[in-house]
Amino acid sequence: MAGLAATYGSGAMTNSMDDIVDYAKAMLVIGSNTTEQHPVFGTKIRQAVLKRKVKLVVADPRRIELTEFAALHIRQRPGTDVPLLNGIMHIILKNGWEDKAFIADRTEGFEEFKATIEGYPPERASEMTGVPLDQLYQAAEILGTNKPMAVMWAMGITQHVTGVRNVMSLANLQMLLGNIGISGGGVNPLRGQNNVQGACDLGGLPNVYPGYQTVTVEAARQKFEAAWGVPLSNEVGMTVTEMIPAAGEGKIKALYILGEDPVMSDPDSAHIRHCLETCDFILLQEIFPSESSVYADMLLPGVSFAEKDGTFTNTERRIQRVNKAIDPPGEARDDWWITAQLATRTLAEGKRQVQGGTHAGWNYHHPSQIMDEIASLTPSYGGVTYARLERGDRLQWPVPTVDHPGTPILHVGRFARGLGRFMPIEHLPPAELPDEQYPMILSPGRVLYHWHGGELTRRARGLLAVYKEPLIEVNPQDAERLHLNGNRRVRVTSRRGSIEAEAWVTDRVPPGMVFANFHFPQASANELTIAALDPVAKIPEYKICAVKVEAAQE
Ligand SMILES: Nc1nc2c(c(=O)[nH]1)N[C@H]1C(S)=C(S)[C@@H](COP(=O)(O)OP(=O)(O)OC[C@H]3O[C@@H](n4cnc5c(=O)[nH]c(N)nc54)[C@H](O)[C@@H]3O)O[C@H]1N2
Ligand SMILES: Nc1nc2c(c(=O)[nH]1)N[C@H]1C(S)=C(S)[C@@H](COP(=O)(O)OP(=O)(O)OC[C@H]3O[C@@H](n4cnc5c(=O)[nH]c(N)nc54)[C@H](O)[C@@H]3O)O[C@H]1N2
Ligand SMILES: [Mo]
Numbered sequence: 001m002a003g004l005a006a007t008y009g010s011g012a013m014t015n016s017m018d019d020i021v022d023y024a025k026a027m028l029v030i031g032s033n034t035t036e037q038h039p040v041f042g043t044k045i046r047q048a049v050l051k052r053k054v055k056l057v058v059a060d061p062r063r064i065e066l067t068e069f070a071a072l073h074i075r076q077r078p079g080t081d082v083p084l085l086n087g088i089m090h091i092i093l094k095n096g097w098e099d100k101a102f103i104a105d106r107t108e109g110f111e112e113f114k115a116t117i118e119g120y121p122p123e124r125a126s127e128m129t130g131v132p133l134d135q136l137y138q139a140a141e142i143l144g145t146n147k148p149m150a151v152m153w154a155m156g157i158t159q160h161v162t163g164v165r166n167v168m169s170l171a172n173l174q175m176l177l178g179n180i181g182i183s184g185g186g187v188n189p190l191r192g193q194n195n196v197q198g199a200c201d202l203g204g205l206p207n208v209y210p211g212y213q214t215v216t217v218e219a220a221r222q223k224f225e226a227a228w229g230v231p232l233s234n235e236v237g238m239t240v241t242e243m244i245p246a247a248g249e250g251k252i253k254a255l256y257i258l259g260e261d262p263v264m265s266d267p268d269s270a271h272i273r274h275c276l277e278t279c280d281f282i283l284l285q286e287i288f289p290s291e292s293s294v295y296a297d298m299l300l301p302g303v304s305f306a307e308k309d310g311t312f313t314n315t316e317r318r319i320q321r322v323n324k325a326i327d328p329p330g331e332a333r334d335d336w337w338i339t340a341q342l343a344t345r346t347l348a349e350g351k352r353q354v355q356g357g358t359h360a361g362w363n364y365h366h367p368s369q370i371m372d373e374i375a376s377l378t379p380s381y382g383g384v385t386y387a388r389l390e391r392g393d394r395l396q397w398p399v400p401t402v403d404h405p406g407t408p409i410l411h412v413g414r415f416a417r418g419l420g421r422f423m424p425i426e427h428l429p430p431a432e433l434p435d436e437q438y439p440m441i442l443s444p445g446r447v448l449y450h451w452h453g454g455e456l457t458r459r460a461r462g463l464l465a466v467y468k469e470p471l472i473e474v475n476p477q478d479a480e481r482l483h484l485n486g487n488r489r490v491r492v493t494s495r496r497g498s499i500e501a502e503a504w505v506t507d508r509v510p511p512g513m514v515f516a517n518f519h520f521p522q523a524s525a526n527e528l529t530i531a532a533l534d535p536v537a538k539i540p541e542y543k544i545c546a547v548k549v550e551a552a553q554e
Pocket of ligand 1: 030031032033034036037038059060061062064077078079080081154155156157191192193443444445446447448449450451452543
């Protein structure tokens with residue numbers, strides 16, 4: 001399921017949703033439009049504020065719905081999360097609100113980190129972020145004096161060239177306050193796709209085998225070679241954001257794409273179309289014709305979530321059984337079955353024998369056998385079986401053995417790596433900032449009623465009835481300056497492309513910024529976005545590029 005989208009993830013929630021809503025005294029939601037994009041958790045957060053008087057700080061350039069429940073809404077300029085957090089941590093340290101015992105017992109690198117924080121006094125942080133001074137003090141007090149405090153984030157934090165730095169800053173904050181390994185606290189990336197956590201856990205990343213066992217570690221490679229009976233490479237592979245450009249340069253000759261619609265979801269669509277056109281052979285495994293399927297040389301029909309058995313691992317590391325509810329139409333087959341067939345036939349073609357090992361090649365008859373293999377090779381899933389899931393065990397990994405109850409909170413008493421490491425993080429600007437020619441910022445994202453490229457949701461009449469065409473959020477001040485009165489259609493242009501759509505004039509966005517989605521092919525934000533990548537995670541800087549906004553021609 002959108003397996004390659006694993007690239008867009010970042011770690012795992014340390015705590016559970018119920019634990020956070022039941023025990024946190026304060027929460028920081030930063031770069032997550034929780035009520036629209038994670039509505040179940042969003043609703044629970046709202047209830048925690050209403051019923052338990054949890055103090056909620058929302059840090060988001062947009063006035064999202066959750067801000068109505070917040071004790072404080074911080075509207076930093078996009079791309080300034082590091083100076084924001086450094087400024088807040090500066091105030092926390094000046095007031096002595098840090099957890100000295102936790103820092104001494106459980107962390108390292110504090111002095112160097114502190115020296116960096118010295119460089120972000122509130123006045124400077126305020127200037128860099130556009131956040132008023134008193135709000136920085138207010139935020140520091142709420143976060144620094146209410147314990148436990150939980151941090152939640154999503155793509156507003158990660159989809160930047162500084163995505164990894166932003167996440168590290170949040171880890172710094174939680175170590176500084178001793179909010180790790182305790183109930184109601186933690187660092188909690190809200191994972192996006194239903195099974196992106198599972199895809200990462202099971203090696204849908206270029207550098208690890210299942211269970212985050214590193215491909216460059218000799219012992220890990222030998223273990224999987226022995227189990228699978230085939231030689232394996234010890235080189236780190238490419239991320240999806242590197243593969244498609246490589247196909248455009250002729251370095252990759254063939255692509256096997258499962259449940260991904262790169263034309264809609266990857267940055268700079270014109271470039272993506274060129275890359276797909278250039279690629280010699282594209283095999284696409286889909287459940288619907290998509291914007292990308294016209295570039296496919298061969299289509300294989302997979303099956304949707306409702307038509308298959310299996311498991312999804314959700315955002316809180318919970319492994320959940322998925323039961324087939326209806327029969328798939330026509331020639332559609334289970335995605336795992338198609339992959340197994342391709343693998344078996346490719347291996348036979350190459351005259352390479354799958355020579356036993358501990359597992360019988362690709363000869364699965366049911367996904368429970370795949371889970372048994374996962375358990376035998378993946379320590380964190382070691383105790384997961386279909387029998388346990390079916391009798392209702394609520395399993396959150398690590399589940400090392402069949403009698404282990406699972407792990408609702410990570411890092412209790414000790415970090416996986418021993419001591420937690422403070423990282424000194426400086427601010428770096430986005431790849432493309434506004435200038436005279438392209439004076440505004442485009443910040444793309446999602447709306448409640450649609451899902452990514454919209455292949456699923458644009459087929460649902462009920463959803464189209466509420467949200468039928470793309471809307472571009474424009475601040476009233478900008479609308480006036482652009483003479484949008486009477487003409488509500490706008491044209492938004494970047495160095496890479498141009499889209500035209502209906503404007504929604506609203507102060508949800510600050511002046512100087514427009515928000516567009518990528519749910520509709522007739523006006524997808526990705527025609528405009530820039531393919532600048534975070535150097536470590538290789539996630540694109542979807543959340544910021546420079547654009548020009550005009551009233552569309554009548
Ligand atoms: N209805 C619906 N739900 C979904 C999805 C969907 O397509 N539709 N997709 C799923 C997936 S795969 C994912 S990854 C998640 C994504 O979930 P979210 O990340 O919550 O959604 P986004 O709309 O991408 O962006 C989140 C917020 O980041 C803010 N933001 C923009 N720039 C910045 C910045 O520089 N700093 C900060 N702090 N915030 C910024 C935006 O204003 C926006 O409110 O949603 C999941 N849930
Ligand atoms: N501008 C901008 N672009 C973004 C983002 C952003 O915030 N801004 N967010 C990024 C993020 S976080 C993500 S996760 C990606 C998502 O991008 P994609 O993964 O490309 O989008 P989806 O629509 O979730 O899934 C793609 C296809 O999977 C098919 N599909 C659904 N279920 C199944 C199944 O069970 N089997 C098979 N074989 N196919 C199936 C659907 O028909 C759909 O066409 O978009 C990224 N792109
Ligand atoms: Mo995502």
